[in-house]
Amino acid sequence: MAITQPLLISELNLAGNPIIAKLYCGDNVSRRWRIIKYIEADPFIQVIYEGSVFTTLDTYAEIDIASIFEELKSISGISVFEFQLNNDDGNFTNYSTQALSIYGGGISKLLQRKLAKMNTNIFTWKLKDNTANFLLSTRTNNDVLAVPENELVPFGFYAKGLKFYIKSDGDTVATFDHLLDQDESLLYIDFAALRESYAGSTNKLVSVFDIVTDTSYSFSVVIIAATEQTEYFLKFRNSWGELEQIALYGLLSFSPTISEATTVSKWDPQVNEFVDRANRPSISNIYTANSGCRSESDRLFIIDMLLSDTKILIANGDEYEVKVTAELPGVVSNAGIPVNVTLNIELIDKDPYYGDLKVESAYQVLTKTTLENITSGDADILV
Amino acid sequence: MILQQHKNIAITAPQFMDMVSALVSYRSFKNDYTLTMANFISFITQPSADRANFLELFNASVIIRNNSYAKVIYS
Numbered sequence: 001m002a003i004t005q006p007l008l009i010s011e012l013n014l015a016g017n018p019i020i021a022k023l024y025c026g027d028n029v030s031r032r033w034r035i036i037k038y039i040e041a042d043p044f045i046q047v048i049y050e051g052s053v054f055t056t057l058d059t060y061a062e063i064d065i066a067s068i069f070e071e072l073k074s075i076s077g078i079s080v081f082e083f084q085l086n087n088d089d090g091n092f093t094n095y096s097t098q099a100l101s102i103y104g105g106g107i108s109k110l111l112q113r114k115l116a117k118m119n120t121n122i123f124t125w126k127l128k129d130n131t132a133n134f135l136l137s138t139r140t141n142n143d144v145l146a147v148p149e150n151e152l153v154p155f156g157f158y159a160k161g162l163k164f165y166i167k168s169d170g171d172t173v174a175t176f177d178h179l180l181d182q183d184e185s186l187l188y189i190d191f192a193a194l195r196e197s198y199a200g201s202t203n204k205l206v207s208v209f210d211i212v213t214d215t216s217y218s219f220s221v222v223i224i225a226a227t228e229q230t231e232y233f234l235k236f237r238n239s240w241g242e243l244e245q246i247a248l249y250g251l252l253s254f255s256p257t258i259s260e261a262t263t264v265s266k267w268d269p270q271v272n273e274f275v276d277r278a279n280r281p282s283i284s285n286i287y288t289a290n291s292g293c294r295s296e297s298d299r300l301f302i303i304d305m306l307l308s309d310t311k312i313l314i315a316n317g318d319e320y321e322v323k324v325t326a327e328l329p330g331v332v333s334n335a336g337i338p339v340n341v342t343l344n345i346e347l348i349d350k351d352p353y354y355g356d357l358k359v360e361s362a363y364q365v366l367t368k369t370t371l372e373n374i375t376s377g378d379a380d381i382l383v
Numbered sequence: 384m385i386l387q388q389h390k391n392i393a394i395t396a397p398q399f400m401d402m403v404s405a406l407v408s409y410r411s412f413k414n415d416y417t418l419t420m421a422n423f424i425s426f427i428t429q430p431s432a433d434r435a436n437f438l439e440l441f442n443a444s445v446i447i448r449n450n451s452y453a454k455v456i457y458s
Binding site for chain 2: 226
């Protein structure tokens with residue numbers, strides 16, 4: 001095999017999955033390689049990582065450089081670098097080069113295998129295909145993205161190279177044309193805002209948005225009805241590093257666990273001996289909540305939430321970082337019947353002290369309202 | 384009850400093709416003729432028992448679309 005290209009590495013990569021660089025230097029030759037980032041200020045380039053590689057005749061050395069981009073994997077976004085392989089022993093004046101775009105997030109091995117079988121990759125299959133569902137939501141990769149109205153968050157997408165229209169009831173609601181973009185960008189579509197502004201201008205309130213290209217249909221976003229009001233939500237970073245939201249229904253039941261008190265030996269001068277003294281035990285704040293009835297694809301979305309490293313409980317507008325577990329047999333059941341998944345939510349903070357949050361009591365609210373009514377209706381009573 | 388989930392068929396949130404007449408009905412439902420379109424949009428886009436009652440009183444037709452979800456259109 002004659003090796004013509006000393007450097008083989010794909011330009012578009014996900015930070016959470018292996019990024020394989022194939023390097024060739026020659027027969028029993030060692031060369032330096034480096035990853036640089038162009039910056040505007042002096043000295044114009046910043047060396048992110050430098051390494052060396054050794055190859056023998058007719059073989060590429062394969063290295064996985066994903067761990068260099070470890071910090072980029074949990075949050076969506078794009079970082080652009082350049083990979084350089086030195087062609088001689090000099091100081092990177094003669095080198096082979098490849099631009100590297102690293103996107104936040106990652107995909108499962110299951111999907112990687114499926115894509116490999118189809119001889120494609122996630123960028124061609126989803127993120128850069130404007131005839132596919134290219135939104136950074138893990139609710140589904142299918143062509144109907146159904147979102148309950150109280151879980152609707154702005155959906156992100158990587159815009160470079162995409163051109164599409166959002167249509168509803170036959171009208172074009174919005175147009176996106178990024179075919180000629182020079183740089184990659186992460187943009188968002190806020191369907192709730194789009195729905196309201198469209199209602200304001202056309203007197204139609206729609207819940208189905210079709211995303212289409214010049215020649216074909218891509219996918220639909222369907223806002224589905226939420227039947228109950230709730231003050232509790234779980235916000236989390238999905239596999240793409242985007243924030244999504246799940247509504248929790250029913251009362252959040254609180255079942256605190258208090259750790260067993262440990263003791264420490266302390267010198268007691270009265271008895272001239274070491275005696276045991278109790279430490280303060282810690283409280284774990286554990287809540288149980290229901291996910292509400294979920295379809296099969298939504299239950300896979302709940303699995304993505306369970307796998308997330310950033311989970312936040314929103315309770316009455318306040319946010320708390322939490323750990324979440326669920327009874328998995330209920331989550332993965334595939335009988336096609338919506339299942340109410342029970343989630344166990346534990347606040348990250350374990351605490352040896354207790355501090356009550358100040359919450360306005362119903363009595364206080366009533367009294368305040370009555371007093372305000374008195375003052376506003378008959379202003380001189382309290383003067 | 385109009386709004387419900389049945390098996391895997393998700394029913395869309397309310398769709399109104401004529402918001403002006405829907406607003407008229409909303410005003411009479413609330414018995415408040417000063418309510419604006421903005422008031423109605425914020426009422427109809429948030430789930431509540433009141434909204435469910437309003438929708439039940441309103442004419443509704445259900446169309447199954449693509450066999451994957453149902454579309455509820457109020458006209």
